Amino acid sequence: MKREAMRGVLVTGVDTPVGELLVRSLLADDAIGQVLAVGSRPPEDALPFSHAGRLTYIQLDLLKERRVKDLLFGPARDLGVEVVVHTALTTEARAEGRKVHALNVDATRSLLQLCERHPTIHRFVLRSHAEVYEVQADLPVLIAEDHPLNLSQNAPQFVRDRVEADLHACVQMGLSKLKIVVMRCAEVLAPGTGSQLYDYLESPICFRPMGFDPMLNVLSLKDVVRALEFATRAAEQGVYNIPGADTIPLSEAINKWGRLSIPVPGSWMTPLYRWRRRLRGHDFSYGMNRKRFHYSGVLDGTRARDVLGYVPEHPVDWPA
């Protein structure tokens, strides 16, 4: 990776494993001067690692636009922040309502607008998600960046918000003086990342629709952080799919996670997982995953490889 000196990077969503690891990784890069980390936890609970004075943590509610503005045109300007990496989207599929939409979409939009007027920030990286894509039998298995998005009215808010935030950043590309990079990352198979598959694999027995065994692609924490690092230094703006090193059938993913895979008639899946959700409090929603539990959908990372130089290198650490 080309390591030109950079005065500062602002990262949102550092309460999540992806945000925290990204901060660690940026701090390990001597070419980056300062890292400004934004999270919702109190400072004493956040980012417990040494940083030799190169890390500033700010506890901030991104819904409070005035405070966000004060941050960007105060400490961020003083530290010479050049790049904003926005990873703070809701990770709970069950979270719904106006407040959730405000965080997922309105906060993204207002952050982007403030960055456009900012004197030192010239690049905005949005960590988007593979969930924005539609998966269907009659659509290509290999999902390129021009693949249809899931714009269904019936899609849950978790998906709709992600699509809206993603599209907002995409629309600004070319209109804004900022270089905008939208990273549509495959599902990160790790806790605290909003991974539906991780939640699904939490149970010792995993039911799946009988007769179907679609191909999935999953990303490791190490690779998603690498990809976001590539994006902070991207010369080109654009939309990039970020696949992981593991492309695997659903049944093999279940086996490799050390779980028992039991095929059941497709019509049983919704009630089974509705009851699991109600009784055990799990986040996995079968309705949200029904299509990709039937039909394959694998991100095509050709563009990220050719333009950003990103190639997945770190497979998921499969327990079994």
Added chain:
Amino acid sequence: MSLLPVFARAISAAGLNPEQRERIKQLSFADAGHGYDAFGMHRDFVGMGLVITAGLYDSYFRVQSHGHEHLPAKGQAVVVANHSGTLPTDAAMLWTDIVRKSNPPRIARPVADHFVPMMPVIGTVFARGGMVGGSRGNARALLGAGEMVMIFPEGVPGISKHFKDRYHLTDWRVGHVELAIRHQAPVIPVGIVGPEEQMPQIGKLNVRLLGAPFIPLTLTPIPLPVRYHILYGPPIPIPDLYRPEQADDPGAVREAAARTRAAVEALLEQGLAERPGIFK
């Protein structure tokens, strides 16, 4: 646990001879991790496919084939054939013939209609053997990766054609040449003689069942043991005839499709003239 991969490995290990095992090993294959490609193909399932089709290929349909030298040793190519027979055994036999006899060993990825991936079990097993759903994006990705795709331009109307229409190509769709022109891939015409008579169809019920688009009404409940003759023709040199941007020229695409249609028709005529009889 999923038993299918275990079955596939066991059947593949027990049923293939050493030469076939070696051929499967030599197949050029873009492993996307864990032994599968992005579309779900796996060597063990290709091996299992050869074992499963062996009885049909060797004993039931007693396939005879000619012209394998026309299959390119490497690089993208579009294999185009007539489609018939109510059940897609013509695709299975062509797939088997190419895996068994191409030199060096290659696999042609069948491009199936959208409803096939929607069919339980069949959609999954076929995908493991190399089939992909019939979207332009899938064929584009495979050709871009230098693979060989197998397309039946007649599609479902071909496989469901009335017995009186045997050996007459139905609506010859043009998507295959559009892809070939865009990706500068040669088209290998193939005539398959035999399956057009295997299961005489006299009508169909337009009822969807398990994803299949219709229920055929046939004179026989299973295919007759007709003999298959597979004839590969010389490649149509699309890259010499058309520039990639002509994929968007409807006139050029229609002209190219007429060439591939004529080539397949000529092979069918040749095959019909040369065969001693339907079952011989």
